[in-house]
Amino acid sequence: MLRALPHPVGPGQERLRLAIMNSGAPSPGMNTAVRVATRFGLDMGHVMLGIKNGFEGFIRGEIEEMHWMSVHGWASRGGAELGTNRKVPNESDYYKIARNIEEHQIQDY
Numbered sequence: 001m002l003r004a005l006p007h008p009v010g011p012g013q014e015r016l017r018l019a020i021m022n023s024g025a026p027s028p029g030m031n032t033a034v035r036v037a038t039r040f041g042l043d044m045g046h047v048m049l050g051i052k053n054g055f056e057g058f059i060r061g062e063i064e065e066m067h068w069m070s071v072h073g074w075a076s077r078g079g080a081e082l083g084t085n086r087k088v089p090n091e092s093d094y095y096k097i098a099r100n101i102e103e104h105q106i107q108d109y
Contacts, residue, residue: 005068006039006042006043006045006068007043007045009045010045013045014045015045015046015047016046016047016107017046017047017049017104017105017106017107018041018046018047018048018049018106018107019048019049019050019051019063019104019106020034020037020038020048020049020050020051020066020082021050021051021054021055021057021058021082022034022054022080022082022083022084023054023055023084023085023086024054024084024086025084025086026078026079026080026084027080028078030079030080030082030084031071031074031075031077031078031079031080031081032074032075034050034071034074034080034081034082035071035074035075038050038066038070038071039068039071042066042067042068047065048065048066049063049064049065049066049104049106050063050064050065050066050070050082051063051082052064052082052083053082053083053084053085054083054084054085054086054087055085055087055088055089055093055097056085056087057083058089058097058100059089059093059096059097059100060096061096061100061103061104063100063104063106
């Protein structure tokens with residue numbers, strides 16, 4: 001995956017809008033996992049979105065599109081480049097999260 005580039009989207013191929021988010025304390029492997037998920041999703045023709053700073057960022061709408069080179073070099077870095085926190089959403093946060101899912105057209109799969 002280091003030197004590969006995503007395959008072009010085929011005619012009639014379904015393109016999903018998928019989001020990636022870290023949650024909890026930073027731990028080894030978070031960056032690698034996000035990098036692999038991002039590049040695999042892009043290679044499959046999907047639009048990949050990164051949610052910064054865990055649930056706090058999800059609530060505030062800190063969501064941006066990830067590209068192939070957005071995650072370049074992440075495999076060798078410790079921590080969580082997207083950011084993370086230990087917030088657990090409460091009832092008042094669910095509406096904001098739902099609005100951001102709708103606004104950014106995030107799909108489930």
